[in-house]
Amino acid sequence: MIKVKDVTFSYPNGKEALHRINFEIKDGEAVGLVGCNGAGKSTLLSLLCGINFAGEGSIEINGVTVKKDTLKQIRRDVGMVFQNPDEQLFMPNIGEDIAFGPRNYGLSEEEVEKRVHNALQKLEIGDLRDRPPYRLSGGEKRSAAIATVIAMEPSFILFDEPTAFLDPKATNTFQRIALELRIPFLIASHDLDVILNICDRVIILKNGEIMADGEPYDLLCDENLMYRAGLELPASFSRCKHCPNNCGEDLFKKFKVRRLGE
Numbered sequence: 685m686i687k688v689k690d691v692t693f694s695y696p697n698g699k700e701a702l703h704r705i706n707f708e709i710k711d712g713e714a715v716g717l718v719g720c721n722g723a724g725k726s727t728l729l730s731l732l733c734g735i736n737f738a739g740e741g742s743i744e745i746n747g748v749t750v751k752k753d754t755l756k757q758i759r760r761d762v763g764m765v766f767q768n769p770d771e772q773l774f775m776p777n778i779g780e781d782i783a784f785g786p787r788n789y790g791l792s793e794e795e796v797e798k799r800v801h802n803a804l805q806k807l808e809i810g811d812l813r814d815r816p817p818y819r820l821s822g823g824e825k826r827s828a829a830i831a832t833v834i835a836m837e838p839s840f841i842l843f844d845e846p847t848a849f850l851d852p853k854a855t856n857t858f859q860r861i862a863l864e865l866r867i868p869f870l871i872a873s874h875d876l877d878v879i880l881n882i883c884d885r886v887i888i889l890k891n892g893e894i895m896a897d898g899e900p901y902d903l904l905c906d907e908n909l910m911y912r913a914g915l916e917l918p919a920s921f922s923r924c925k926h927c928p929n930n931c932g933e934d935l936f937k938k939f940k941v942r943r944l945g946e
């Protein structure tokens with residue numbers, strides 16, 4: 685259970701990036717976080733994993749308040765997939781990068797190997813195991829960064845733009861993995877179709893404040909709300925809404941259910 689209470693945060697230069705943020709995430713809930721560039725998404729994720737600390741208000745992860753002296757526990761509970769995968773990959777090869785976290789927890793080499801193997805299999809990137817991160821494409825790095833977090837088996841995952849640079853197949857793989865996760869996650873993304881496909885709920889940020897919090901379909905397909913948030917309708921919805929058969933929302937709902945059922 686994640687509890688964010690009245691959180692305000694300013695960067696050292698005085699820029700207030702978040703203002704009086706309140707929400708809770710229940711166990712097993714999949715939540716999307718959307719908003720235009722500079723809305724405060726990455727800043728909020730940085731507070732949830734203890735990279736930055738709230739100036740006012742408090743954040744609790746599974747009953748533990750995020751502060752400097754609880755960081756060890758928080759880092760164990762919270763996995764973060766950074767917006768920039770270069771921040772996540774620093775070992776000589778991807779296998780070592782994935783092994784780094786589990787090994788740091790003091791797990792046996794047998795268990796570490798199992799975690800590495802499983803993460804590579806899940807992301808379908810077994811062929812990257814011996815490759816150095818700096819010789820990978822943007823999308824390959826992204827998948828490898830996601831694998832490093834999956835291997836740590838955290839109890840809450842933060843994804844910051846996890847599908848940026850991913851091709852459609854890798855995006856689908858990510859969506860499948862996310863749907864299989866039995867733990868809560870918060871995913872900041874500009875890909876609203878991904879949010880529609882895998883989230884139970886979406887939070888819309890604007891200028892560091894929450895402007896809406898609710899069911900993804902209701903919010904993301906509300907043209908007026910999206911316009912006010914500075915966003916566009918999800919691509920699949922626009923395609924459906926403007927298709928020559930003029931079939932509208934109902935078909936879109938069926939289309940969504942079918943895709944989720946795949």
Ligand SMILES: Nc1ncnc2c1ncn2[C@@H]1O[C@H](COP(=O)(O)OP(=O)(O)OP(=O)(O)O)[C@@H](O)[C@H]1O
Nearest residue numbers: 695697699701719720721722723724725726727728
């Ligand atoms: N290190 C920093 N110092 C000062 N201001 C910052 C810093 N990092 C971000 N900001 C500012 O804080 C605000 C929120 O930025 P943030 O990175 O959280 O936005 P975002 O919603 O993740 O945007 P994007 O979609 O571009 O990733 C922006 O106005 C940004 O310019």
Ligand SMILES: [Mg+2]
Nearest residue numbers: 725726727767
């Ligand atoms: Mg960001």
